[in-house]
Structures are given as structure tokens and as C-alpha cells.
Amino acid sequence: MTFDYENIAIGTDIEEIDRFEKYCDDKVSPLLKRIYTNSELEYCFKTKFGAKRLAARYCAKEAAYKAMCGFGIKIVNLSEIEVYHDDMGVPQIRLLNEHNKKFKFRVSLSHSQNTAIAQVIAFRVKEKQKSIFRKKCSDGTLRFLIL
Numbered sequence: 001m002t003f004d005y006e007n008i009a010i011g012t013d014i015e016e017i018d019r020f021e022k023y024c025d026d027k028v029s030p031l032l033k034r035i036y037t038n039s040e041l042e043y044c045f046k047t048k049f050g051a052k053r054l055a056a057r058y059c060a061k062e063a064a065y066k067a068m069c070g071f072g073i074k075i076v077n078l079s080e081i082e083v084y085h086d087d088m089g090v091p092q093i094r095l096l097n098e099h100n101k102k103f104k105f106r107v108s109l110s111h112s113q114n115t116a117i118a119q120v121i122a123f124r125v126k127e128k129q130k131s132i133f134r135k136k137c138s139d140g141t142l143r144f145l146i147l
């Protein structure tokens, strides 16, 4: 079995939840806007677990940042990394920048009373290999199609 190590990278992060408590009382803090997207903030603040969820998402962003460094790419703003949820409620990650279509992610989040943690695996999407087709036309000429 061969494995494509060059196109996979991982990242992990862990944070103390109490660092995020203050933002539950200051939901309009500019710092929040710099780190989280509007839909992330909406998700975090819709229950009483705001600080845990902020912390877990911060971990996910830092973990994704680390994974992207594995590809030699530095994400400038953490708000370019978004945690969202699929129909089953499973957290997912996407990039909100020019790299969006080039990378896919798997993320796992967890929080205890005091700490939050996230692990991220990043996959570089391989460019589809182009094929060259040769077609002989009725006038005898050859045409090459690249698909």
C-alpha cells in the first residue's frame, strides 16, 4: 500500500476555557470578530456553553493553522478558517480564502470542564490529471483534445 504523505498534514491545539469566559460578557469585542466568523459566533452563543465552544473553535483554527504550515502555507487571519456543522451536527472545517478548493479537512473537537482540544487533518486536493485524446477528422487531419 502506498500513502501520499506529501498531501496530508495534521495539527493539534489545546486551550484553557476560562481564557474565553470574558467574551461571553463582551460579545461585540473586536477580537472576536478578528478570530470568528458570524455563523461561528451565532453557534457559540446560542447555548450557555459559549466559552467552551469559543475555546474549541479557537483550538480548531490553531490546529488547522498548524496543519497548513505543514504545506508551507501561513493563514494570515484565523477568521479565514471556519468551523461549521454538517446535517448530522458533525463539525467540519473550510477555508474562506483562495485556498478553499485546494484543501479539505477533518476535525474533531472535545471539551471538559476546564480545557478544550481539537485535532485537524488537512488534505491537499490533487489536481485532476489531464488526458490527451487524439481524434482523426473526416478530412484526414488529426485533432488533439485535452480533457
Ligand SMILES: CC(C)(COP(=O)(O)OP(=O)(O)OC[C@H]1O[C@@H](n2cnc3c(N)ncnc32)[C@H](O)[C@@H]1OP(=O)(O)O)[C@@H](O)C(=O)NCCC(=O)NCCS
Residues within 6 Å of the ligand: 052, 053, 056, 057, 088, 089, 090, 091, 108, 109, 110, 111, 112
Ligand atoms: C457527540 C458526542 C460523542 C459528544 O461527546 P461529549 O463527550 O458529549 O462532548 P465532547 O466535549 O467530547 O465533544 C463535543 C463536540 O463534539 C462535536 N460533535 C457533536 N456531534 C458529533 C458527531 N456526531 N461526530 C463528531 N463530533 C461531534 C461537537 O462539535 C461538540 O463540540 P461543540 O459543542 O463545541 O460544537 C456525544 O454527545 C454522543 O452523542 N455520544 C454518543 C454515545 C452516547 O449516546 N452516550 C451517552 C449514553 S451512554
